Amino acid sequence: MNSFGYYPESHPQSCQYISWQDQLPHIIQSVDYPYLPIGMRRSYGDSCLNNDGALLIMTGLNKIMSFDRNRGVLICEAGITFQEILSIIVPEGFFLPVTPGTQYITVGGAIANDIHGKNHHKAGSFGNHVRSFGLIRSDLDEILICSERENHEMFHATIGGLGLTGIIAWAEISLITISSCMIQSRTEQFHGFEEYLAISKRQETECDYSVSWFDCFSGDSQRLRGLYTSGNFTESDNEEAPDTTIAIPIHAPEILLNRSTIAVFNELYFRKQLKKVQQSIMHYTPFFYPLDAISDWNKLYGKRGFLQYQCVIPFEHARDVISEMLGLMKKKRMGSFLVVLKSFGEIQSKGILSFPMPGLTLAMDFPMRGMETLTVLNQFDDIVSMAGGRVYPAKDARMSSEYFRKWYPGYELMQRIKDPKIESTFWNRMMR
Numbered sequence: 001m002n003s004f005g006y007y008p009e010s011h012p013q014s015c016q017y018i019s020w021q022d023q024l025p026h027i028i029q030s031v032d033y034p035y036l037p038i039g040m041r042r043s044y045g046d047s048c049l050n051n052d053g054a055l056l057i058m059t060g061l062n063k064i065m066s067f068d069r070n071r072g073v074l075i076c077e078a079g080i081t082f083q084e085i086l087s088i089i090v091p092e093g094f095f096l097p098v099t100p101g102t103q104y105i106t107v108g109g110a111i112a113n114d115i116h117g118k119n120h121h122k123a124g125s126f127g128n129h130v131r132s133f134g135l136i137r138s139d140l141d142e143i144l145i146c147s148e149r150e151n152h153e154m155f156h157a158t159i160g161g162l163g164l165t166g167i168i169a170w171a172e173i174s175l176i177t178i179s180s181c182m183i184q185s186r187t188e189q190f191h192g193f194e195e196y197l198a199i200s201k202r203q204e205t206e207c208d209y210s211v212s213w214f215d216c217f218s219g220d221s222q223r224l225r226g227l228y229t230s231g232n233f234t235e236s237d238n239e240e241a242p243d244t245t246i247a248i249p250i251h252a253p254e255i256l257l258n259r260s261t262i263a264v265f266n267e268l269y270f271r272k273q274l275k276k277v278q279q280s281i282m283h284y285t286p287f288f289y290p291l292d293a294i295s296d297w298n299k300l301y302g303k304r305g306f307l308q309y310q311c312v313i314p315f316e317h318a319r320d321v322i323s324e325m326l327g328l329m330k331k332k333r334m335g336s337f338l339v340v341l342k343s344f345g346e347i348q349s350k351g352i353l354s355f356p357m358p359g360l361t362l363a364m365d366f367p368m369r370g371m372e373t374l375t376v377l378n379q380f381d382d383i384v385s386m387a388g389g390r391v392y393p394a395k396d397a398r399m400s401s402e403y404f405r406k407w408y409p410g411y412e413l414m415q416r417i418k419d420p421k422i423e424s425t426f427w428n429r430m431m432r
């Protein structure tokens with residue numbers, strides 16, 4: 001559907017649908033309230049919300065405009081999802097250069113958060129593979145073409161720019177080639193941070209993709225136990241895609257989300273692998289997108305929902321920071337099912353507000369328990385900041401304005417060049 005113009009429930013006006021095409025720049029100029037372009041709203045925090053204005057849902061703009069198979073270059077509208085793109089390019093032997101843990105995101109969202117994937121150590125973040133895009137701003141009559149050569153500053157401000165510089169209308173992306181849709185996957189148990197580092201060093205040389213999970217109850221970093229998964233695309237005769245999706249019909253009762261149930265889950269998850277090393281050939285969907293197989297998985301966290309905390313810590317401080325965070329969680333009787341550890345490599349992100357930097361990135365989900373949870377996450381911020389790290393805005397709904405300004409000094413340039421009519425709840429919170 002070629003339409004946009006969704007007003008949140010709180011907004012006095014009712015839903016509007018407007019054909020975008022050539023009219024969009026003119027329509028944008030005529031609106032007199034703040035708006036925010038959004039994609040699939042898969043950001044965990046408030047960077048895709050606009051409590052004081054309108055949300056422009058971009059998913060209607062989902063056409064492939066050109067697909068150059070010789071050069072491996074795709075030009076598409078920015079509201080197209082990764083799932084839609086993959087359904088077209090995978091059968092032709094191509095894949096997206098970088099993908100996050102869900103395929104239900106749009107190209108516009110991927111650029112605006114400069115998303116990273118399991119291959120950061122080899123490929124950098126998504127913005128490193130964007131050749132150019134078209135930007136619609138409320139203060140310009142025409143679509144602004146941005147690339148390394150044209151409108152260079154706007155190009156770098158839009159990558160990781162949280163949707164603030166304008167509406168990304170279309171993008172030109174470099175793809176990678178694959179030998180089949182199957183992945184040769186390898187999962188290895190580790191005990192202790194030293195073993196994690198040794199496996200990581202070896203597997204990151206051998207494999208394009210890697211990520212690990214660890215049990216947050218296993219103790220400090222000396223006793224950490226977890227599973228390190230890595231993989232490469234491989235040739236295979238059997239290219240069958242899994243077709244099972246489980247749905248979570250209701251919000252789980254909060255009583256299920258306590259330290260003991262999380263500890264039991266972690267024990268079972270670790271022990272599901274009986275051997276030290278397990279190998280298999282699997283379709284790319286369960287490898288990259290395990291959570292996509294459980295629709296409405298967020299309901300598992302109950303009605304009050306959850307907060308995800310994702311930070312990056314310079315390598316030299318990672319072990320101490322992880323120990324300190326686990327110690328604090330133990331003291332406060334907090335736990336997380338999902339604890340993901342992954343290294344970011346040396347390839348520099350292009351965006352002035354991009355999150356990735358060399359170091360270890362740690363992501364954890366916490367059921368929301370009000371102030372109790374927020375206080376601990378604020379303490380995490382202090383620990384991370386002291387170590388020279390930072391927190392991912394795409395996953396945030398609570399970081400302080402002071403820390404944002406310290407971690408992302410590019411905010412000053414953003415203040416100067418952002419689209420005057422674009423606002424988000426996140427940005428307003430940070431600039432208060």
Ligand SMILES: Cc1cc2nc3c(=O)[nH]c(=O)nc-3n(C[C@H](O)[C@H](O)[C@H](O)COP(=O)(O)OP(=O)(O)OC[C@H]3O[C@@H](n4cnc5c(N)ncnc54)[C@H](O)[C@@H]3O)c2cc1C
Pocket residue numbers: 036037038039040041042043044047048058078079099100101102104105106107108109110112113114115116117118161162163164166167168169291394424
């Ligand atoms: C299960 C799961 C796993 C995830 N794993 C990862 C991961 O591994 N790595 C990672 O980096 N992220 C990860 N994420 C987060 C997700 O990839 C990002 O938040 C992504 O940006 C969401 O895209 P979206 O289309 O839903 O955008 P939205 O959430 O709707 O919007 C995100 C931002 O993009 C802007 N935006 C959207 N479209 C446009 C447009 N056309 N023009 C201008 N601005 C626009 C919005 O204003 C907003 O600031 C994960 C999320 C989930 C739910």
